[in-house]
Amino acid sequence: MRPWEANIRRVAPYVPGEQPKGEKLIKLNTNENPYPPAPGVREAMERMDCDWFRKYPDPAATVLIKALSKAYEADEERIFVGVGSDDVIAVAFMTFFNSHKPILFPDVSYSFYKVWADLFKIPYETPALDMEFRIKKEDYYRENGGIIFPNPNAPTGLLMPLSEAEDIIAHNQESVVIVDEAYIDFGGESAIRLTEKYENLLVVQTFSKSRSMAGMRIGCAFGHPELIRRLNDVKYSYNSYTMNIPSLVLGAKALEDERYFMDTLKKIRCTRETAKGWLKELGFTFPDSMANFIFASHRERRAEEIYMALREQNIFVRYFKQPRIDNYLRITIGTDEEMEKLYRFLKEYL
Amino acid sequence: MRPWEANIRRVAPYVPGEQPKGEKLIKLNTNENPYPPAPGVREAMERMDCDWFRKYPDPAATVLIKALSKAYEADEERIFVGVGSDDVIAVAFMTFFNSHKPILFPDVSYSFYKVWADLFKIPYETPALDMEFRIKKEDYYRENGGIIFPNPNAPTGLLMPLSEAEDIIAHNQESVVIVDEAYIDFGGESAIRLTEKYENLLVVQTFSKSRSMAGMRIGCAFGHPELIRRLNDVKYSYNSYTMNIPSLVLGAKALEDERYFMDTLKKIRCTRETAKGWLKELGFTFPDSMANFIFASHRERRAEEIYMALREQNIFVRYFKQPRIDNYLRITIGTDEEMEKLYRFLKEYL
The missing domain is CATH 3.90.1150.10 (Aspartate Aminotransferase, domain 1)
Incomplete structure (x- = not known):
């Protein structure tokens, strides 16, 4: 060596x-x-001026945050954006999962969770799904350094009713719980409204699936302003400007129709x-x-x-x-x- | 709390x-x-098709790496790209500076270095510039966990002759040395060629200044294939697709003219x-x-x-x-x- x-x-x-x-x-x-x-994306792209690119983008991603705020009826201070939900979740792991207790996520789930935990040296445990690939909520009723699960789960596609997701959150008000809703728009009810009830809940979504914008790399998170402020502290300690101008301008448009x-x-x-x-x-x-x-x-x-x-x-x-x-x-x-x-x-x- | x-x-x-x-x-x-x-950027943007955005971008950023390879006459396996040089340097800190020994960078320099070191809990020391704001190369001839300095330095604008930069590198072949060349195109000689001589040298550049693409967030690094492979391992452990389609397509074009x-x-x-x-x-x-x-x-x-x-x-x-x-x-x-x-x-x- x-x-x-x-x-x-x-x-x-x-x-x-x-x-x-x-x-x-x-x-x-x-x-x-x-x-x-959405058709508005094409029009916005045609109006984009190359000369804009010589300047830095708005580090606060205001135009995109405002569009999300309108589309999801959530205050701007409750919204965070990143380079796809992968970036959002990576920043959330770095920000919220600094414990010696293990974080919890399902054994069969988005396989990136394990990779982030390894990258940031976060201990973790992976409660097994049942024989029908369902998350057993009781497995998450124990001490932990944080929790993350997708709903619907990937790669199974199974949706957990919002009431059951809420049971997990309600049992875990001492650590941050992340619900990864990459696929929620295809048939589930979002937990976004629950972020008003549980200040330790972060709900992550993406533009890559339901918004047809995988190539633009846009993800977002909803949560209590204190969670969002902490995410931004870490984001601004990593890269001031994560969202480039096309992702801001076209991302905002993708929410309109x-x-x-x-x-x-x-x-x-x-x-x-x-x-x-x-x-x-x-x-x-x-x-x-x-x-x-x-x-x-x-x-x-x-x-x-x-x-x-x-x-x-x-x-x-x-x-x-x-x-x-x-x-x-x-x-x-x-x-x-x-x-x-x-x-x-x-x-x-x- | x-x-x-x-x-x-x-x-x-x-x-x-x-x-x-x-x-x-x-x-x-x-x-x-x-x-x-560059004028080719405008033309490439006009040819961009919105339908491309529904698919993920190429995670290996091939089109951009190939364009860099051509422009800088460097093998593709010696090139890494990220969301601005901030992302490139952040990934490099995470990848290379895992030591209990302090890393070294000048006291007056890019103020983000200290922020990254704090974020990743990396110990650091900051040798003082001399009274004329020059880096004293001898300050870097001692045990360390890694070295980073900009050339020209920011915010002073002072260029260190390449031979002096090489002195620092030659004295530090046991840790990774990063030369941050955000401003090199405005009057200095790049250390890129030295990466063929020193396998522990990483040279970072950006499209934000000389290429007029701050709004697109594109940075790059040149180094030994082993360094680049390690950077990619960490990058793929953080976010598979960091570069969106416009940054790949337009970034490649920005290098052509x-x-x-x-x-x-x-x-x-x-x-x-x-x-x-x-x-x-x-x-x-x-x-x-x-x-x-x-x-x-x-x-x-x-x-x-x-x-x-x-x-x-x-x-x-x-x-x-x-x-x-x-x-x-x-x-x-x-x-x-x-x-x-x-x-x-x-x-x-x-």
């Missing part, structure tokens, strides 16, 4: 889903939205329900997803084998080679046409 | 320069470039030298800046007083209320017209 290597932080990074390129491929592997962002938003969500939910029927017919079992993906296992054929066969057809789904879930595929809901092509191929293949 | 507050990371954040808004103001406070980005780049740099250097003459005439003293700003103190009038008087005229410069430098103004080099307005006002005022 070279001497300077002694001081290096050693980590095992998160591996994001592939971003394969090409015209003809069907990309159902990273839970992107099959529909473009409520009807377009509702219409695309409805289309995706419709396609999801049709896809559930097809997958059942083909011999798959799956938890009843309320997200924009289905986490499915076939009764006879190995998930990895199906994954590889789909890949050869230029159909990309996500496969996790991890304990408990290594016989499942996470299939993002695409357009009706894309899902039909998937169905037709699988019908023939299986 | 509420119980959940016990686990909060307490930090004193960096305070960025103001981003005042308005048509008529003269903004010389955050070292932005007075000229727009070498002639435009050279022309704007020349204009800024010319304006700087004229401004030096004016400031001298008005009774200011200042180190001989090789950056896009001048760090000036008046023989008779207090810096803070001049700062306030300029503000009232809608002329914004930077004033740091910090030991040793609280009688200095950092004045960014704007256009000839802007500098002339500054000169005319100061002439009358002083």
